[in-house]
Amino acid sequence: MLNLFARGHVDRLTDPVGRRLVERGVSPDTVTVAGTVGAVVCSVVLLPAGWLVLGAVLVTLFVLTDLIDGAMARVRGGTRFGAVLDSTCDRIVDGALFAALAWWALTGGAEPVAGAAALVSLVGGQIVSYVKARAESVGLTAEGGLVERAERLILGLLGAFLAGLGVPYALTVALVLLAIGTVVTLGQRILAVRRSSREVPRAG
Template structure:
């Protein structure tokens, strides 16, 4: 949903930056890899150590790189098939690292097994949401939309960790249980969308 409502506003900020980076000789693929590497290292270094606020700041910074690679591709006039696959692959790696690190924090520093379960559900459901879309598109079907697309998942998770890091009690707990429920709903939404798309095409 955020992708629909915020894309135009975000593009007004990121497109000039993307064009500037292209003029400096950088490629969208390089920015994708740097952003993913920073997200993975930041999440796996800070969250398991209980440094939630600093980790949130670092991860948020590198997550923003995900906006720039698309802006750079537009500045170059086109993307490439390899760039699209690389971007999608790196998104899955970053998501896995982020939710894996949060899961570790739940089980070890926080010592909350049930919260760890919510984090694991969120992690698995996030990967399934993306897989359903990819598998459907490979079969010529549509599976877009849903309550918890990647932007919403990342935002809600980082708001929870950031507020918890600032001392707001139960912020991660609220965020993760909301994510667990909403991501499972989104999996169902996407499967239903694929079902209807298949019926319309007679498959």
């Protein structure tokens, strides 16, 4: 949903950075992999150990590289391999983040509801992305939805950050809202695919 409103403003900030990196010979794929490794390491090392504020901040910084590699691809010209690599790395980061939040919530955080919601968000988010990819592979579309990747990351990381500051139930509230939104989004994607499948024969 945020993509509809923020993409133009974000591109104006990231495009100059991407252009400079390309001019210096940096590959978008290098930035993609570096950001993924950094986000995964910070997620699985810091968050389960209870370093929620530091973990949330560092994971956010590494996740932002996803905006930079996209800007670089627009300047340099993206490749099909780069597109697959980027989507794969996104799924890896999402899995590491929400698995780490579930780990903390179910152990040191002693917040079982947050842990369950994190697992629902993890699995649901992967399925939401899969539905879109699978639909596109057969010539259909499944765009949009209430909670896409940007919203998932914002809610998860903001909840972790506030919980680290001592805000009561911040992570639980954020993850429960995210779990509900993810289920709604899955339903929206399925309906979008159904609509698309009905339009294709007419277009043909």
